[in-house]
Amino acid sequence: MTPTIIASHHSSNAAESAEDASPERIADLADSLVGKMSRASTEISRINDRTRLLSLNAQIEAARAGGPTGAAFGVVASAMQDLSDKTSQVAGAMATETTEANKALRQIIQVLTTNVRGLRLSDLALTNIDLIDRNLYERSCDVRWWATDSSPVAALAEGTPEAARRCSQRLGVILKSYTVYYDLVVCDLNGRVIANGRPDLYQSVGADCSQDAWFRTALATRSGEEFGFQSVHASPLVKGERVLIYSCCVRANGDVGAAPIGVLGIIFHWDALAQTIVENTPMSAAEKSGTRVCIVDDAGLILADTQGRQLLDRLELPNSSKLAGENKGFTQMTLNGSDCCVGYAVSPGYETYATGWRSLIIQKLDAKTS
Template structure:
């Protein structure tokens, strides 16, 4: 006969726990063990109180029996037995107190330890899922820009350098954007960093801007071939009215060949919030956990790049033990955060295919005090 509960039986137990005012968690079991300990302690105290009264009655009975002389001899024997019984009850209650308290305390500590491990493991698993989703998505962005940088329309426009050719590029980029709605805009630059065309000129007036000092342009110019890409981390991008963006870039090369001379740079401006905020706010946690949980993506310094509390780029995650935890690929710690005891779970970007963000996924959950 199996000892495993069937799903209906398991559901019945969980429903019973909810009906009695508690959720079906190890933390709740630990609370119940503490309640049990207090009730056992109260019961033993009551036994000792009653035993004390019995002991006093036995003493008084012996005194009265002594005064009665021979007439009280039989009563004296009963009083003596009551006194012996009271002593035995005292020994048993003391033993019960010591043994039950030690066992219940050990049980409670074991449950609390296991509950911490279960919580930390679950939250770090969720953190790993978050950063994996981001890495997989951004890998596609790095592929997009490297592919589009070889487009004939783009390559030819940087050769001709005419208004007509740049207008044609703008239309071509607009067609791409109609299908790839994850981008704010696509921009084409010459070798001097001047934006010569973009795909959404009706929305963003980036043509004529100089971007040679931006991270995405300069990192692209440092690449050795069209197989590589440039990148700029989360920032408010001036080319798209200061929207929170990521920019991937790739050199445009002679004849569209990967190892040809550089003739320009293509940048793709990604809608970061649409991806990141959806991920951190869509983590599957219970409703009762949401108010005490912060879910975020941070860089190596703890700067918030995505945040369930909507403080992107305006706050940092700091807690005791952060540097040690961030050295691990995945794990958790119990630490003080904002003056409260919290479980801080973490997962580092493991990357996907040829891309790795190098960021950290963090989930901070406040513990009951």
């Protein structure tokens, strides 16, 4: 049965079609409200200026009229002047209080926006690395199982070309069912490849793997219940493709407790898993344009990357000590002159397996998130 690489996420269509209640939308509404209040205050001031002018003209006319009529008219003019002064005070206070309230609101929204964005990015980062761990757990199971298969056991025990040919055929049958692998190889105790599952594609028989990490770590295991491993690298066994290799000692008679007689290596198609996951992180096209999604090892080497820098760069983040002590979270930092929010998550492991790697999502703060 072919194992399925899990690399899907829930659709964002529902979220995109829902009413927009994002912090950014709230900020826009707050700005709109302040703008309306400002225009209203300006209109009040304009009307108040006309009232002042009318009051002044009334006072002049009252003085000209003189007598009781002028005095009465002067009282009305004076009342209009007092009303204008009070209106001006109220309008000024309203403008000041609105500005101060909006400033405080903007600060709250900025914190809210950062928290909402950061939590979402860290959740997505955790989902990505968890998917990788869950898929790679199966690889550690596969190699321990296939190392007990009778074909590699016979090929190593007999040491004949015919036994190697049968082993190659058997490995080819396995590869037809498990399409996540480039190839499967069997080495003798000297590290020489004696059989592989796809000899038509990869002419690896005779290759010396004695110094490769996957071979050496397998030989260091104490039983067939343990496995060896080599992290992401470009493998000459499969024409330089980026791979992970899991390995396990093939032991006498297929007995997990017996002495080693060789090593089985399974060559996993890394990009088909990791690049699929990082490139399909659920974001809109506009958001993705301002976002970098990657997987790094414990030394910062980029293993998967939406910017295509796999195995070419190490990702050195300023103030990375903030990220060191937590398994999941987010922080803000300046990268290449841009203010960014970085969501991160460390490999949580699955069952008995954990890569120990870190998932990072780096998003410019001016990136659209809807």
